[in-house]
Amino acid sequence: MDISTVLGAVIAFGLVLAAMMSGGSIMLFIDPPSLMIVAGGTVGATLVHYPFKEVMRAVSVAKKTLFIKEQPPGEIIAQLIEFSGKARKEGILSLQSVMSQVEDPFFLKGLQMAVDGQEPETLREMLDKELEYIMERHESGADIFTTMAAYAPAMGMIGTLIGLVQMLQTMDDPASIGPAMAVALLTTFYGAVAANIVFTPMSGKLKHRSANELLGKTLIAEGMNSILAGENPRVMEQRLHAFVAPSLRESNFNK
Numbered sequence: 001m002d003i004s005t006v007l008g009a010v011i012a013f014g015l016v017l018a019a020m021m022s023g024g025s026i027m028l029f030i031d032p033p034s035l036m037i038v039a040g041g042t043v044g045a046t047l048v049h050y051p052f053k054e055v056m057r058a059v060s061v062a063k064k065t066l067f068i069k070e071q072p073p074g075e076i077i078a079q080l081i082e083f084s085g086k087a088r089k090e091g092i093l094s095l096q097s098v099m100s101q102v103e104d105p106f107f108l109k110g111l112q113m114a115v116d117g118q119e120p121e122t123l124r125e126m127l128d129k130e131l132e133y134i135m136e137r138h139e140s141g142a143d144i145f146t147t148m149a150a151y152a153p154a155m156g157m158i159g160t161l162i163g164l165v166q167m168l169q170t171m172d173d174p175a176s177i178g179p180a181m182a183v184a185l186l187t188t189f190y191g192a193v194a195a196n197i198v199f200t201p202m203s204g205k206l207k208h209r210s211a212n213e214l215l216g217k218t219l220i221a222e223g224m225n226s227i228l229a230g231e232n233p234r235v236m237e238q239r240l241h242a243f244v245a246p247s248l249r250e251s252n253f254n255k
Contacts (some may be wrong), residue, residue: 005065005205034186038194041155046148054140061123061141065205066091071104074245076216077237080223081252084233092117092228106130106217110224120228127221131214138210142203149199156191160184182198219243 020029047055064166079101086094096115102108109130113123170176219240226236234253239248 002066002068002205008201009197013036013051016193016197029186029189031156031182031186034183034190035184037159037187038152038190042148042160042194045151045155046144049151050144051146055144057102057137058141058144061206062145062202063140064146064209065202068210071216072248073215073219074250076219077240077244078252080108080219080237080240081225081233081237084231084236087114087227088230088233095227104216104220105137106134107220110220114224114228118228120225123227123228124221127217127224131217131221134217135210135214138206138213142169142206142210145199145203145206149195152194152199153188153191153201156188159187160246161192163187215243 020026046250050058055130083098086098092114095111098116099108099111102111104126110123110127113126118126161184163180163182167177167180167184170180222240222243223236226239237252
């Protein structure tokens with residue numbers, strides 16, 4: 001579980017709740033009609049904007065904001081260096097014995113293609129194409145939450161207008177002014193909270209996850225191409241280090 005996401009959510013919602021409770025009962029901020037306008041309107045507008053399957057897929061992708069196991073770039077490079085040395089000493093077919101050590105499907109695909117005797121150009125082309133599709137899927141998921149972050153405040157404003165219209169039409173009945181004003185104000189509040197504490201941060205986190213995952217897969221694609229081409233492991237390591245920050249570059253030959 002990602003501690004940063006959990007801690008950020010607790011802090012953000014905790015401060016909002018504390019501010020809500022400081023002036024009275026939290027029940028003052030609970031209004032079902034306002035919730036229905038913002039939640040229903042946001043979901044409905046998103047379904048109009050995107051196909052149903054993409055929206056459902058984005059919901060499943062959302063779990064990556066909390067649950068994801070990322071392999072550091074240094075570990076990927078070290079593993080590729082190990083496999084490169086084995087392939088140079090024992091041949092490409094020897095990589096079949098190390099496939100059980102790999103969990104990443106993308107990495108497994110590269111190893112299987114190498115063992116099957118694919119040419120370096122063919123392997124690189126197929127892995128690059130796979131990277132393109134992964135990038136498209138990730139961008140689609142993050143974009144859906146960005147769109148929801150735009151629709152939520154807009155639905156809040158619509159709810160505000162509904163509440164104001166209801167209030168103006170019943171000015172002669174003081175008892176009805178309060179509920180109408182609550183709808184007018186709380187829909188804006190719900191929309192702002194949903195956009196700025198839920199949807200926008202989720203979109204940003206997914207983009208960050210996507211960048212890290214694509215970096216790892218780029219290292220794998222470059223490394224597998226070097227292994228299949230018979231490149232010297234030291235040269236391969238130097239080339240792969242160009243993809244990571246200097247602070248993360250640790251040579252596997254100085255240990």
